[in-house]
Amino acid sequence: MLVLSRQKDESIMIGDDVKITIVDVRGDKVRLGIAAPREIPVHRMEIYEAIQREKKEKEEQADKQAQEQSKQEPQEQTQVQPPKDEAEQEPTAPASSDASRGSGQEQPKKVAKKRTKKESQEQPEKQHQHQNK
Numbered sequence: 001m002l003v004l005s006r007q008k009d010e011s012i013m014i015g016d017d018v019k020i021t022i023v024d025v026r027g028d029k030v031r032l033g034i035a036a037p038r039e040i041p042v043h044r045m046e047i048y049e050a051i052q053r054e055k056k057e058k059e060e061q062a063d064k065q066a067q068e069q070s071k072q073e074p075q076e077q078t079q080v081q082p083p084k085d086e087a088e089q090e091p092t093a094p095a096s097s098d099a100s101r102g103s104g105q106e107q108p109k110k111v112a113k114k115r116t117k118k119e120s121q122e123q124p125e126k127q128h129q130h131q132n133k
Contacts, residue, residue, distance in 0.1 A: 004012060011021040017037050024031040034042050043051065 006012065006022045008022050008025055011019055013019055018040065019035040021033040021035070022030060023033045036042050
């Protein structure tokens with residue numbers, strides 16, 4: 001701790017932005033004037049300590065709430081969400097082979113092949129109609 005002696009109307013600089021001036025001396029009390037930028041908080045020590053206690057209490061409460069929520073979330077997730085295997089199989093029709101169960105990719109390929117067969121069956125009829133005209 002730096003200890004300095006100052007008389008009334010003398011100042012001390014802290015960094016480039018904070019100026020502390022001795023405003024008055026009455027008995028055992030000293031009045032200080034502090035000039036600091038607005039973004040630098042200036043508090044009496046008892047006020048500063050109270051602010052720090054409040055911050056610590058709020059952090060502890062937030063931690064407790066987060067812990068309670070994390071305990072509740074896994075239980076809720078298992079009740080709400082179906083297992084992934086069932087969720088993947090719901091949109092597709094039941095697969096006939098093990099290879100088509102995992103990703104559901106085989107089902108769309110089969111549908112595409114069926115469309116191709118239909119189109120190939122319809123094309124000779126269309127060509128036949130054009131020939132008759």
